Amino acid sequence: MRVQLALERMIHGGLALARMPDGQVALVRGGLPGEVVEAELAAKKGVLQGRVAAVLEASPDRVSASAHPGLDYGFIRYERQLALKREVVGDALVRARAPALDLPPVTPSPERWGYRNTVQPVARGGALGYRAPESHDFVALAEDPTANDAIAALWRRWGTLAAPKGVRELVLRGNARGELLAAFIASASARSLLPFAHALLAAGVLGVAYAPLDPRGRFRSGSERLAGARSILERYGRFELSVSAQGFAQPNPGAASLLYERLIALAPGGAHALDLYAGSGVIGMHLLAKYGRVSALEIDRASVVRGERDAARLGLAGLAFVRADARDLRIPEDADLVSVDPPRAGLSQGVRAAIDGSSVPALLYAACDVTTWARDLADFAGRGWRVTSAEAFDFYPHTHHLELLALLER
Numbered sequence: 001m002r003v004q005l006a007l008e009r010m011i012h013g014g015l016a017l018a019r020m021p022d023g024q025v026a027l028v029r030g031g032l033p034g035e036v037v038e039a040e041l042a043a044k045k046g047v048l049q050g051r052v053a054a055v056l057e058a059s060p061d062r063v064s065a066s067a068h069p070g071l072d073y074g075f076i077r078y079e080r081q082l083a084l085k086r087e088v089v090g091d092a093l094v095r096a097r098a099p100a101l102d103l104p105p106v107t108p109s110p111e112r113w114g115y116r117n118t119v120q121p122v123a124r125g126g127a128l129g130y131r132a133p134e135s136h137d138f139v140a141l142a143e144d145p146t147a148n149d150a151i152a153a154l155w156r157r158w159g160t161l162a163a164p165k166g167v168r169e170l171v172l173r174g175n176a177r178g179e180l181l182a183a184f185i186a187s188a189s190a191r192s193l194l195p196f197a198h199a200l201l202a203a204g205v206l207g208v209a210y211a212p213l214d215p216r217g218r219f220r221s222g223s224e225r226l227a228g229a230r231s232i233l234e235r236y237g238r239f240e241l242s243v244s245a246q247g248f249a250q251p252n253p254g255a256a257s258l259l260y261e262r263l264i265a266l267a268p269g270g271a272h273a274l275d276l277y278a279g280s281g282v283i284g285m286h287l288l289a290k291y292g293r294v295s296a297l298e299i300d301r302a303s304v305v306r307g308e309r310d311a312a313r314l315g316l317a318g319l320a321f322v323r324a325d326a327r328d329l330r331i332p333e334d335a336d337l338v339s340v341d342p343p344r345a346g347l348s349q350g351v352r353a354a355i356d357g358s359s360v361p362a363l364l365y366a367a368c369d370v371t372t373w374a375r376d377l378a379d380f381a382g383r384g385w386r387v388t389s390a391e392a393f394d395f396y397p398h399t400h401h402l403e404l405l406a407l408l409e410r
Contacts, residue, residue: 002040002053007031010084012092012370014072014400020048028052029133032059032076033084068146069132069139071398082106082394085402089370089392096374099381106392106402107262110254115397116146117234117243118173118251120218126159128170146398150174154182154205161203164188164196168213171245175234176253183209183245185218190226197226206232209245219246231306236282237261238289241310247302248279252395259366259393259405260286263339266389266407267291268362270336276326276351277342281307283366284319287339293318295332299325326351331358339364346372356383363408373404380408 005018005026016031018039028039030052037057041050055062061080068074073081085106093101109115121128127140143155151174166188174180182205184193190210197208207228214220223246231242236253237260243249250256263283267273267290275284278296280303287294296319298304304321311319327350331338338360340347346369347355355363363380367373370392377387390406 001042002038004056005031005037005039007033007035007037009033009091010088010400012088012400015049024048026050029072030075031055032062032080035059035062066145066398067139067141068144068398069130071146072133072400074398076398078108078112078397081397082108085392085394085400088400089374089390089402089404092370092374093377093390096371096378098374098378099387101387101390104391106394107255107258109252109394109397110258111252112397113145114148114152115254116144116151116251117148117175117253118171118245118249119144119147119151120169120171121155122169123158123163123167126163128155128158147172148174148176150178150180153178154180154200154203157203161196161199164193166192167196169218171218173232173243173245173249175232175243177232179232180205181207181209181229181232181243181245183211183223184226185211185213187213190224194226197228201228207245211246237286239282239285239310239314241280241282241285242306244306247306250282250395255393255395255403256282259395259403262391262393262405263287263364263366264289266405267337267339267364268409272332272334273337273339274331274335274360276329276338276340278307278321279303279341281311281319281321283339283341285311285314285316287337288316288318291318291336293320295320295322297322297324297326297329299323329354331355331360333359335360337362337364339366341366342372344369344372347376352376352379356380356385361410365404365406365408367404368401370402370404373406377406377408385410 007016015027026048037052038054061077065075129140169185171183208226211223231244233240237257269290273291275296278298281296284294284296385408388407393403
């Protein structure tokens with residue numbers, strides 16, 4: 001159905017909340033608080049949801065949007081994006097019944113465009129692009145405005161490279177030096193794609209990897225190197241670290257570096273820090289500025305191997321990796337700090353109980369999901385912890401996503 005709505009406020013997920021004449025809540029994409037719009041709505045999971053079909057009274061903060069289908073805040077002036085993200089964080093904390101906090105302004109990304117060092121486009125008919133949200137519709141793009149210069153250079157040339165039909169998706173990772181890695185997500189065999197991999201090397205790509213197309217997600221069936229380098233170096237905060245096309249690393253190094261410096265400033269300091277969900281150890285490496293040694297616990301073998309190699313190359317003797325599951329956590333009695341950077345699901349009840357049941361005096365909590373972060377902060381506050389600092393960082397301009405950091409002390 002198509003209805004006229006006055007949009008009230010933004011909530012998590014890039015949705016504007018409005019109310020129907022009968023008081024029923026409607027959630028709308030593509031609108032700004034204060035606007036009057038016509039929206040196409042349908043019931044979804046018991047809630048009316050939809051998209052703006054026409055703007056009747058536009059906000060002064062509405063701007064022309066990029067064609068990129070993943071930029072759900074792309075029609076909003078950047079300063080207003082930051083203000084809305086701060087409001088969403090505050091709303092999540094209130095809903096979670098966390099203690100009242102004085103949230104500072106969201107720390108902006110150093111770059112508003114061209115900030116991403118990794119993208120994962122669909123390849124189709126000599127074009128690159130992305131699927132529309134909640135759809136399989138393909139949106140071809142002449143460029144990705146969020147991609148850095150190294151990625152943009154290959155994107156512009158892609159149509160001239162005669163990619164085989166079996167290449168269904170790409171992962172491109174480029175660093176500030178202009179070096180680029182690529183990974184094919186393909187329905188064709190690795191062997192059949194070797195000639196094209198070498199053609200990319202001739203075009204300036206440093207290394208190419210392969211993964212079979214898997215409906216469960218990229219790299220769920222493993223990956224292999226086809227040609228050239230396996231990794232390149234990228235600076236995150238105080239360290240140049242190895243990154244690959246297949247492995248996770250924060251896609252906005254400039255914004256991530258600001259968070260890592262803030263993390264160092266917040267850390268109380270001591271002899272021993274325990275870093276959970278450590279990945280390849282970037283947070284643990286930065287904690288060495290305040291702690292004599294850091295134990296980095298991570299379940300993924302490839303991340304541990306990469307982290308150990310980087311630590312050895314950088315001479316970080318105080319960082320020790322432990323390959324283990326955080327759910328089997330045993331916090332050492334000498335730990336002065338626990339730092340966590342969990343997946344979107346946040347900390348499980350067992351991990352929260354293990355931290356609370358230990359003698360550790362401080363917890364640094366980095367997160368990528370505002371609702372589970374707020375839930376966990378409220379839970380620790382209910383156990384007697386004090387949220388000393390809570391703030392947000394804009395890693396993903398023109399989207400609703402953000403990163404969060406909090407310090408909790410007993």
